[in-house]
Amino acid sequence: MQEYITTVSKYLLPLCMGFYAFECFSILFNKKESDRGFLYLRQNFWMFAIQFISFVNLALVSRDKQYIYMYVLVQLLLLTIVLIPVLVYRKINRFLLNNMAMLMGIGLVMLCRLSIEKAQRQFIIMVVSLIISMFVPLIVEKVKILHKLTWIYATVGLLLLSVVLLLSESTLGAKITYTISGLTFQPSEFVKILFIFFVAGALWEDHSFKRVCITTVIAALHVLVLVLSTDLGGALIFFVAYLAMLFVATNNVLYLLAGALAGSGAAVVAYHLFSHIKVRVLAWQDPWSYIDGKGYQITQSLFAIGSGSWFGMGLYSGNPDDIPLVEADFIFSSICEEYGVIFAVCFILMIVTCFLMMMEIAIRQHNNFYRLVSLGIGVVYIFQIFLTVGGGIKFIPLTGVTLPFISYGGSSILSTMLMFFILQGISIINMKEGGKRRVRRKRKVSKEIIEVELGENSSGEEDSGEKNGEKVGQS
Amino acid sequence: MDNRNSIKAISVFFSALFVCMMVYMCNFVYHNEQEMINNSYNSRSEILLSKNYRGTIYAASGEVLAETELDSAGNETRVYPYSNLFSHSIGYSTNGRMGVEAFCNYYLINSNLNLTEKVSNSTLGLKNPGDSVYTTFDVSIQEAADKALGIYNGAIIMTDVKTGKILAMVSKPNFDPNQIVTLWSDLVEDTESSVLLNRATQGLYPPGSTFKIVTALEYIRQNPDSYSDYSYNCNGIFKKDDCRIQCYHGMTHGKVSFTKSFAKSCNSSFANIGTGLDMNSFADTLEDLLFNQELPYNATLYSKSSVNVSEEMTTDDIMQTSIGQGKTLMTPLHLNMITAAIANNGEMMTPYMVDRVESVDGRVIKTYKPKSNGQVMTEEEARILQELMTAVVESGTASKLQGYGYTAAGKTGSAEYNSNSDSHAWFTGFAPVENPQVAVTVILECAGSGGDYAVPMARRVFDAYFESVN
Numbered sequence: 001m002q003e004y005i006t007t008v009s010k011y012l013l014p015l016c017m018g019f020y021a022f023e024c025f026s027i028l029f030n031k032k033e034s035d036r037g038f039l040y041l042r043q044n045f046w047m048f049a050i051q052f053i054s055f056v057n058l059a060l061v062s063r064d065k066q067y068i069y070m071y072v073l074v075q076l077l078l079l080t081i082v083l084i085p086v087l088v089y090r091k092i093n094r095f096l097l098n099n100m101a102m103l104m105g106i107g108l109v110m111l112c113r114l115s116i117e118k119a120q121r122q123f124i125i126m127v128v129s130l131i132i133s134m135f136v137p138l139i140v141e142k143v144k145i146l147h148k149l150t151w152i153y154a155t156v157g158l159l160l161l162s163v164v165l166l167l168s169e170s171t172l173g174a175k176i177t178y179t180i181s182g183l184t185f186q187p188s189e190f191v192k193i194l195f196i197f198f199v200a201g202a203l204w205e206d207h208s209f210k211r212v213c214i215t216t217v218i219a220a221l222h223v224l225v226l227v228l229s230t231d232l233g234g235a236l237i238f239f240v241a242y243l244a245m246l247f248v249a250t251n252n253v254l255y256l257l258a259g260a261l262a263g264s265g266a267a268v269v270a271y272h273l274f275s276h277i278k279v280r281v282l283a284w285q286d287p288w289s290y291i292d293g294k295g296y297q298i299t300q301s302l303f304a305i306g307s308g309s310w311f312g313m314g315l316y317s318g319n320p321d322d323i324p325l326v327e328a329d330f331i332f333s334s335i336c337e338e339y340g341v342i343f344a345v346c347f348i349l350m351i352v353t354c355f356l357m358m359m360e361i362a363i364r365q366h367n368n369f370y371r372l373v374s375l376g377i378g379v380v381y382i383f384q385i386f387l388t389v390g391g392g393i394k395f396i397p398l399t400g401v402t403l404p405f406i407s408y409g410g411s412s413i414l415s416t417m418l419m420f421f422i423l424q425g426i427s428i429i430n431m432k433e434g435g436k437r438r439v440r441r442k443r444k445v446s447k448e449i450i451e452v453e454l455g456e457n458s459s460g461e462e463d464s465g466e467k468n469g470e471k472v473g474q475s
Numbered sequence: 476m477d478n479r480n481s482i483k484a485i486s487v488f489f490s491a492l493f494v495c496m497m498v499y500m501c502n503f504v505y506h507n508e509q510e511m512i513n514n515s516y517n518s519r520s521e522i523l524l525s526k527n528y529r530g531t532i533y534a535a536s537g538e539v540l541a542e543t544e545l546d547s548a549g550n551e552t553r554v555y556p557y558s559n560l561f562s563h564s565i566g567y568s569t570n571g572r573m574g575v576e577a578f579c580n581y582y583l584i585n586s587n588l589n590l591t592e593k594v595s596n597s598t599l600g601l602k603n604p605g606d607s608v609y610t611t612f613d614v615s616i617q618e619a620a621d622k623a624l625g626i627y628n629g630a631i632i633m634t635d636v637k638t639g640k641i642l643a644m645v646s647k648p649n650f651d652p653n654q655i656v657t658l659w660s661d662l663v664e665d666t667e668s669s670v671l672l673n674r675a676t677q678g679l680y681p682p683g684s685t686f687k688i689v690t691a692l693e694y695i696r697q698n699p700d701s702y703s704d705y706s707y708n709c710n711g712i713f714k715k716d717d718c719r720i721q722c723y724h725g726m727t728h729g730k731v732s733f734t735k736s737f738a739k740s741c742n743s744s745f746a747n748i749g750t751g752l753d754m755n756s757f758a759d760t761l762e763d764l765l766f767n768q769e770l771p772y773n774a775t776l777y778s779k780s781s782v783n784v785s786e787e788m789t790t791d792d793i794m795q796t797s798i799g800q801g802k803t804l805m806t807p808l809h810l811n812m813i814t815a816a817i818a819n820n821g822e823m824m825t826p827y828m829v830d831r832v833e834s835v836d837g838r839v840i841k842t843y844k845p846k847s848n849g850q851v852m853t854e855e856e857a858r859i860l861q862e863l864m865t866a867v868v869e870s871g872t873a874s875k876l877q878g879y880g881y882t883a884a885g886k887t888g889s890a891e892y893n894s895n896s897d898s899h900a901w902f903t904g905f906a907p908v909e910n911p912q913v914a915v916t917v918i919l920e921c922a923g924s925g926g927d928y929a930v931p932m933a934r935r936v937f938d939a940y941f942e943s944v945n
Contacts, residue, residue, distance in 0.1 A: 306511025307519040359486040
C-alpha cells in the first residue's frame with residue numbers, strides 16, 4: 001500500500017506544483033481584480049493539496065506520529081495566513097499573501113523532514129513574526145514621516161552593522177550574528193530594510209549629482225562593513241539593490257554602467273585581497289578536484305540534485321543530511337532531491353511571479369518614495385533567491401545566504417515577512433488610490449453623459465432623460 | 476519623471492537571469508544524473524541498494540556473467556560464473572567498481588520492475604531486483620582469446636567493424652572477481668604486474684611496426700599519384716645525418732616497392748619514407764586518427780595514445796616515429812579502432828560493450844545504438860590500406876594466417892621496449908578481406924616477434940569468431 005502511495009505521490013506533487021505555478025501566471029496576466037477571486041481559491045486548493053500529500057508521505061515513510069500533529073499545526077498557521085490578514089485589511093494583495101503561505105508551508109515540510117525540533121522552533125518564529133508584521137501595513141499607510149527619516153536609517157543601519165563587526169562571534173568564517181540573552185540575531189537581515197528606506201529617502205525627489213555622490217558614499221560604507229565582516233552574500237545584495245534603486249531613481253543608464261564597472265573592479269580587488277573569496281571561486285570552477293575539502297559542500301549539493309533527478313527520490317527517501325548546512329544555505333538542494341527538479345522549477349517560477357508582482361506594485365505606486373521602496377524590496381528578494389539557488393546548483397560561486405521563508409533562521413523569516421508586509425501596505429495604498437481614481441473618473445464620465453442627455457432633452461421629451469440619468473447613477 | 480520603463484527593464488533582466496538558471500539546472504540533471512549516482516562520494520547509491528539488489532549482467536547470447544545470489548536469510552553474494560574470464564571487462568562492484576559493473580552501476584541498482592510486483596515485494600519485506608544489462612560479449616570468442624593469451628601478459632580485443640560492438644576483451648594478468656575482497660590488499664599492493672590494469676584499454680605500448688599503417692596512410696595522402704611507383708633498395712640499414720635505423724634482426728630486404736616495404740615491414744624503407752614527409756600534414760592526420768586526444772569511448776577507463784610529431788623534430792625522432800618506436804605510445808583499443816575504421820571503408824565506429832538494459836520483466840529501459848565517429852580517411856585510402864594489409868598475410872610477415880578457410884589482412888609489429896632488442900609482439904587485422912566483419916588486436920608483452928607470436932593468437936580468435944557465426 002505504502003509503495004502505491006509514495007509512487008503516485010512522486011508524480012502528483014510536481015503536478016500540483018505545476019498547477020500552482022500556472023495559477024500564479026494566470027493571476028499575473030489577469031489584471032482585473034474582480035476576475036482574480038476564484039484564482040486565489042484555486043491557489044489555496046493546490047497549496048493544501050501539496051501539504052496533505054507531503055505530510056502523508058512523511059508520516060508513512062518515517063512511521064513517526066509527530067508528523068500528524070505537526071501537520072495540524074502547520075495547516076492552522078497556513079489557514080491563518082490566508083484568512084486573517086484579508087479580514088483585517090480588506091484591500092490586501094492576496095497573491096503575495098498566498099505565495100507567502102505557500103513558501104512557508106514548503107519550508108516547514110522540508111524542516112520537519114530534516115529535524116522536527118528545528119521545524120517547531122521555526123513554527124514559533126513564524127507565528128511571532130506574523131503577529132509583529134500584521135501592524136506593518138497600518139504604519140506604512142498612516143505614518144506620514146517615513147520618507148523624512150533618511151539619515152536616521154543610515155545611522156542606525158551602519159551602527160548595527162559595525163557593532164556586529166566589532167563584537168560578534170564568527171559563525172563559519174563570517175562575522176554576521178550577535179547574541180543577546182540567548183537569542184541570536186543576524187542584524188544584516190534587518191539593516192537590509194533600513195538600507196532600502198535610506199536609499200529611497202535620499203533619492204526619491206532629489207537626484208542631483210551631488211546628492212547621488214553623498215548617497216553612494218554612504219551606501220558604499222554599508223557594503224564595505226559587510227565585506228569586512230566577510231558577509232559576502234550580504235554585501236552583494238546591498239550592492240545590487242543600491243544599483244537598481246539608483247538606476248530607477250535617476251532614470252540614467254550611465255549610473256548603472258558606472259556602478260556595474262565599479263562593482264566588477266571591486267570584485268577583482270576583493271578576490272585578490274581575501275583568501276576566503278578566492279577559495280569559493282576555486283571551489284565553483286572545479287569542485288570535483290577539491291571534493292574532500294573546499295568543494296565538499298557544492299559537490300554534495302550537486303549529488304542531491306542529480307540523484308533526485310526529475311521526480312525526486314520521494315520525501316524522507318533521500319539523504320539531504322549529507323549536505324553540510326542543509327537547513328540554512330542548501331535547503332533548495334534538498335527540495336530538488338526529494339521533490340524532484342520539475343517541482344523545483346515550478347517552485348522557482350512561482351517565486352519569479354512574486355517578484356513580477358512586486359514590480360507591478362512599484363509601477364502602480366504614485367509616491368516615488370514608496371515606488372523606490374517597493375523596487376528595493378523586490379530586487380533584494382529576487383537577488384537573494386538568485387544567490388542561494390544559483391550557488392547550490394553551481395551556476396555561480398557559493399555566497400552562503402538563506403532562501404527567504406524556506407531556510408531555517410529567525411532573522412531571515414522576520415525580516416522577509418516585514419518586507420512582504422511593507423509591500424502589502426504599499427499595495428493597499430495603490431488599491432485605495434486606484435479605487436478613488438476610478439470613482440472620480442466614473443463620476444466625471446456620468447456627469448458628462450447627464451449633461452449631454454440634458455442638453456438633448458431640453459429640446460425633446462423629459463421622461464427618457466430621467467430614465468437615462470437613473471441608469472447612469474446605478475452603474 | 477517617469478521611471479516605469481526602468482522598473483520594467485529590471486523585471487525583464489531578472490526574469491531572463493532566472494530562465495538561464497533554470498535551463499542550466501535542467502541541463503545539469505539531464506546530462507549528469509548517472510554520473511552523480513555513480514560517484515563514490517555520493518551516499519545515495521546505498522539508499523538504492525537498500526531497496527534493490529544488484530541486477531544481472533548477461534553475455535550477448537544470454538549467458539550469465541554476473542548475478543547477485545540471495546540466501547534464505549537475505550544475504551547477498553555477487554557471483555561471477557566465469558571467474559577470471561571477464562575480470563577486467565565485467566569488473567567487480569565491491570571495493571570500488573570497474574568494467575560493466577561501473578559503467579552500468581546506475582541501471583544495476585535501479586529497479587524498473589512493475590509496480591504490482593514492487594508492492595508485493597515490499598509487503599513481503601523483499602528487495603526488488605535491479606535492471607538487467609545485456610552486453611555485446613561473446614563467451615566462446617572471449618574463451619578463445621583467453622586461451623590464446625595463455626601465460627603471457629598482454630591483451631586481446633575483438634570488435635565488430637560495422638557497429639563497434641566489442642565481442643571479446645581480455646587482459647592478463649587477471650584476477651577472480653569472486654575473490655575480490657580477499658584479494659584486494661594483494662592487488663593494490665602489487666605494483667609490478669598491475670593486475671587491476673585493463674591492458675586492452677589502459678595499457679600504453681610502443682606500437683612498433685603496426686604504426687606503419689599510419690605512416691603509409693600519410694605517404695599515400697602526400698603522394699596520391701606516385702606512391703605506387705615508390706622503390707627503395709634495402710641493405711638492412713638506413714642512415715641519414717649520422718642517424719641510423721636497422722631492419723628487424725638485421726635483415727636485408729633488397730629492392731622493395733611500397734607494397735613490399737609494408738608487407739615485409741622494412742624499417743629502412745619506412746625510415747626513408749618518414750624523412751620525406753611533411754610533418755605538419757602528418758600531425759593533422761594523427762589528430763584525425765585521435766592521437767593525443769580523448770577517444771569517443773566511455774565504457775571503461777582508458778588511456779590516451781600519445782605521439783609527438785612536429786616540424787621541430789630531429790632526424791632521429793622522425794625516423795624512430797615513422798617505424799613506431801621513439802616516444803609514441805598506443806593502447807590496443809585505439810589501434811583496434813583504427814584497424815576497424817580501415818576495414819569499415821574509412822568510417823570509425825565508437826566501440827561499446829553494452830547493448831541494452833532491460834527490467835527483470837523484460838521491458839527495454841535503454842538501448843545503446845552504434846555510433847559513428849565520422850569518416851577518418853577516404854574510402855579510397857581505406858581500400859589501398861586494405862590491399863596493403865592483405866599483402867602482409869599473402870606475402871609478408873603474417874603468412875601464418877594463410878589457409879584457414881577465411882581470408883584475413885593485418886599488420887604485425889615487434890615493438891622494442893629496451894636496449895637489448897627484446898620486443899612486445901603485436902598484430903592488428905581484420906577478416907574476411909572481401910567483406911570485413913571483425914577486427915582483432917593482439918599484444919603479447921615480451922614475447923618476441925609479432926609474426927611468430929601474435930599472429931597465431933589472432934588466428935585462434937578469428938577461428939572462434941567464424942565458428943560461432945557458422
